Amino acid sequence: MIITIILTLCVFVSWLLIPHKVTRYILGSIFTFALLLMIVGITANMTHHWGMEKKVITSDKKEIYSAGSKDSPANMLIANEIGKKTNNYIMVYKNHSDDQKAQTHFKPNMDKDQLSESVKHQATYKVKDTKKATKQTRKEVWVWKSDIYKSLFSFGHNNQELIKKVTVVTVPKDTWVVLDAKQAKQLQNSQQKQNNAGTQQEQKKVMQQLASNYKKQNPEASQQQVKDYLNHQKQIQATKQIKQEIGK
Structure with missing residues (x-):
């Protein structure tokens, strides 16, 4: 300039x-x-974009937490697709394990100065055989090849020009379930009806049987290992039940 x-x-x-x-x-x-x-x-x-080159910036994986109640053994990701067959979602989950409420993420910012970047940002999810739910962002940008090109052609804008940004949320297939907002509401009503003494007693018997089998197979297991195993099994059983209720 x-x-x-x-x-x-x-x-x-x-x-x-x-x-x-x-x-x-x-x-x-x-x-x-x-x-x-x-x-x-x-x-x-x-x-x-003469004088510039493409650069890919990938963030570290960051753990995310269930959008559901802390009392629920099943973990939930609420994802509503923007449009039809876009594979672009607004998602609800907690950023930290001690958060009281889940937050909405990836909602497009319709402000004029942010609209261009919002259009270039896609958020999607994957269900995989993994232990933790995470999010990771891959950003593709134009950057100056050298300070010479920057001094010649830069007109005061940032050193990076966004090409596209994709955030992928990955959740474990056995302990997480993905719902849309309507399904989450229906599930909440269904669980309130099923939350009775008979159901709780039946679940307790299942956990006792699982604990007994685990101790037989792992006689040297500590109490903490048994507890961790049972918590994991509770998550698996609760996730299976939810998937059956919503037909997934």
Whole structure:
């Protein structure tokens, strides 16, 4: 930007303020040619990102936590698709294990200065054989090849220009269930009806049997190992039950 202004001033001065004819033509031609090259370079940068290169930035995986109640052994991710067959979702989950309420994530920001970046951001989810639920963002950006190109063609915008950004939320297939907002509401009503003494007693018997089998297979297991095993089995059983209720 500064170089362009300087060249423009040099063209003006050389053609209009230099009295010596030969000097005027030589310097005027040089500065005019340099300014034309600068304009061509700026145009190429704006249309084809000349002087820039693509760079991929991948964030570290960050653990996320269930959108459901802390009392529920099953973990829930609430995901509502934006549009139809876009594979782009607004999701609800907790950012920290001690959060009281789940937060809404990836809702497009419709402010004028944020709209362009929101359109380039896609959020999706995967269900995999893994132990923890995580999120990870992969960002593709244009960056300057060198400080020279930056000084020539930068007009004060950031060092990075976003091409696209994809956030992937990955949840364990055995202990997490993915619901939309309507299914989550139906499930809440269903669980309130089923939360009775008979159901709790039946679940207790199942856990006792699982604990007995585990101790037989692992006679040297500590109490903490048995507890961890049973908690994991509670999550698996609760997740299976939810999936059956919603037909997944």
